[in-house]
Amino acid sequence: MSDYNAIIVGGGLAGCSAAIVLARAGLDVLVIERGDECGQKNMTGGRLYGHSLEKIIPNFAEEAPIERTVTREKISIMSEGSCLDIGFGSTKLSATPETASYTVLRAKFDKWLAEKAEEAGAEIIPGIRVDRLIVEDGKVVGIDAAGDEITADVVILADGVNSLLARDIGMKKELEPHQVAVGAKEVLKYSEEIINERFGLKAGEGMAWLTMGDPTLGGFGGGLIYTNKDTLSVGVVATLSDIGHGNISVPDMLERFKNHPSIAPYLEGGKLVEYSGHLVPEEGIHMTPELTRDGVLVTGDAAGFCINLGFTVRGMDFAIESGRLAAEAVIRAHSIGDYSKAGLGYYELALKNSFVMRDMDTYKGFPTILTMREVFEDVPAMVDDIATKLFTVDGQAGQGIIMYIVNTLAQKTSARELVDLITKVLEAF
Amino acid sequence: MKKMSVEDKLGTNVFHTDEVNSHIDVDKAYPDKEEIMKVVLACPAACYTYENDTLSFSHLGCLECGTCRVLSHGKVVKDWNYPDGTRGVFYRQG
Numbered sequence: 268m269s270d271y272n273a274i275i276v277g278g279g280l281a282g283c284s285a286a287i288v289l290a291r292a293g294l295d296v297l298v299i300e301r302g303d304e305c306g307q308k309n310m311t312g313g314r315l316y317g318h319s320l321e322k323i324i325p326n327f328a329e330e331a332p333i334e335r336t337v338t339r340e341k342i343s344i345m346s347e348g349s350c351l352d353i354g355f356g357s358t359k360l361s362a363t364p365e366t367a368s369y370t371v372l373r374a375k376f377d378k379w380l381a382e383k384a385e386e387a388g389a390e391i392i393p394g395i396r397v398d399r400l401i402v403e404d405g406k407v408v409g410i411d412a413a414g415d416e417i418t419a420d421v422v423i424l425a426d427g428v429n430s431l432l433a434r435d436i437g438m439k440k441e442l443e444p445h446q447v448a449v450g451a452k453e454v455l456k457y458s459e460e461i462i463n464e465r466f467g468l469k470a471g472e473g474m475a476w477l478t479m480g481d482p483t484l485g486g487f488g489g490g491l492i493y494t495n496k497d498t499l500s501v502g503v504v505a506t507l508s509d510i511g512h513g514n515i516s517v518p519d520m521l522e523r524f525k526n527h528p529s530i531a532p533y534l535e536g537g538k539l540v541e542y543s544g545h546l547v548p549e550e551g552i553h554m555t556p557e558l559t560r561d562g563v564l565v566t567g568d569a570a571g572f573c574i575n576l577g578f579t580v581r582g583m584d585f586a587i588e589s590g591r592l593a594a595e596a597v598i599r600a601h602s603i604g605d606y607s608k609a610g611l612g613y614y615e616l617a618l619k620n621s622f623v624m625r626d627m628d629t630y631k632g633f634p635t636i637l638t639m640r641e642v643f644e645d646v647p648a649m650v651d652d653i654a655t656k657l658f659t660v661d662g663q664a665g666q667g668i669i670m671y672i673v674n675t676l677a678q679k680t681s682a683r684e685l686v687d688l689i690t691k692v693l694e695a696f
Numbered sequence: 697m698k699k700m701s702v703e704d705k706l707g708t709n710v711f712h713t714d715e716v717n718s719h720i721d722v723d724k725a726y727p728d729k730e731e732i733m734k735v736v737l738a739c740p741a742a743c744y745t746y747e748n749d750t751l752s753f754s755h756l757g758c759l760e761c762g763t764c765r766v767l768s769h770g771k772v773v774k775d776w777n778y779p780d781g782t783r784g785v786f787y788r789q790g
Contacts, residue, residue: 307786308760372790395781403756412781431763431777449763451740453705454789498789507767510738511730517740524773525697534697541789542705544740544759547764590762 271297273597274419276432279373280583282425283380284590285597286549287323290387294599297419298384298391299412300560305391306377309427310452310543312491312502314475315376316581317367318322318538321590324383326364332379333369334495335473336361338464342578345480345490346651350529366437370473370493370500371583372454373607388517397490400432400563406607407436407562422563423593425586428546438565439556444507445638446550446571448488449482451521452502455537459497465533466494477578480647482524484513487643489577490524499537501525506549506638548582552627556614559610561607564593572623572628575637585623592617632695641680641688649679697761702742702758710786714779720764721775726751731771735764744772759785
């Protein structure tokens with residue numbers, strides 16, 4: 268007889284979502300969390316797309332500690348001293364709970380979700396690092412934390428991007444530098460009014476702003492600004508395999524981003540309240556590990572569930588959906604008393620039919636684009652050249668817009684390279 | 697905005713640091729400078745510094761991201777684990 272029906276390692280979004288669904292179904296659930304409270308070891312850019320949590324807690328934004336509801340999108344292509352912005356504001360953005368997205372801070376948000384799990388009947392033990400999984404005859408039967416062994420019918424791994432536990436039992440290969448990016452982020456404090464004025468927002472409305480180009484000096488990665496209630500999340504992300512390309516450190520990329528003339532005015536006067544770092548899975552479906560074995564399932568970042576399209580970055584909605592589906596699989600396994608890989612088979616089947624695997628499959632060509640030098644070096648330079656020519660009037664006779672563009676392309680790239688780039692981008696979409 | 701050092705930025709965080717035991721085991725005598733520079737440049741907390749051909753490392757201020765582990769496991773980084781429960785960085789914002 269096991270101590271619990273299910274042990275969940277990690278009290279983040281995947282873990283807490285699974286815990287809520289399992290506890291509601293009457294199963295004995297234990298969540299083990301490394302932080303003193305859930306959320307304390309977690310960090311996001313970040314924005315949460317609400318649709319998957321809506322399925323578990325309808326209208327959650329009415330009570331959850333969200334920061335702002337995103338109604339404005341902005342993407343920028345940056346080079347040294349220049350920045351081309353594309354903005355989109357619409358009453359259609361975040362118009363319904365199912366399509367809404369929210370800026371969030373994880374220490375606050377995850378703590379709330381963990382409380383929901385406790386209300387549903389799950390038990391949470393914080394401040395404990397799980398050292399290893401207990402495996403008997405090829406079946407995971409529990410966990411070991413500092414010599415204390417706790418057994419369960421099934422263990423759900425929601426232990427984050429590094430997932431040393433999935434690696435240690437061979438479900439997941441060691442991460443490779445091209446599969447992950449490092450994010451470094453500052454949370455800067457202002458008044459709510461200053462943020463509203465600077466970003467052109469009404470109270471409660473937020474902006475998500477993603478950039479590529481300059482701060483990484485041509486390296487794979489980009490910058491981000493998300494408006495929280497009375498703080499800004501300001502960060503950079505850099506793919507590990509490309510570290511060293513511009514011979515610039517990650518902390519210096521962040522400083523370079525903050526001091527760019529098109530960024531700095533938005534940040535003036537902010538007081539730093541926290542500095543954080545985290546890894547982001549970047550290779551999408553190509554880095555999916557073994558998702559189930561006898562007595563164990565892998566969810567969320569631990570499974571690499573994330574997509575980065577440049578203008579849209581998703582991971583948290585995948586984590587929540589995968590946590591829910593893992594829980595549904597465990598409920599089915601519990602009802603037939605079979606926690607083997609076959610008994611947990613619903614998880615992989617449901618994932619395959621869900622947006623998680625379908626979206627990662629649709630955009631499976633994207634990780635390739637995000638490791639093309641042209642995208643991060645040549646495109647920003649060309650955009651800078653063309654925009655500068657378009658917007659500069661100096662009394663000299665011009666060439667005409669088409670010739671500006673043709674000449675810039677001819678200077679920066681060969682026709683063959685350009686066709687190759689466009690082909691790859693079209694394939695990825 | 698006025699430039700802040702990484703050390704000052706980390707000073708705004710809450711840490712319950714294990715001052716004695718490091719959760720990361722670093723080979724400070726690792727011979728390949730190119731490998732060393734990768735972790736020096738990538739670590740968001742600037743835990744790794746390289747001056748006068750000497751690698752220094754301090755786990756104090758580590759943000760537990762795993763960047764150095766993925767970049768250099770088996771090379772500069774001999775062993776990497778999360779700190780013991782109740783130790784390390786504790787985000788209040790995240």
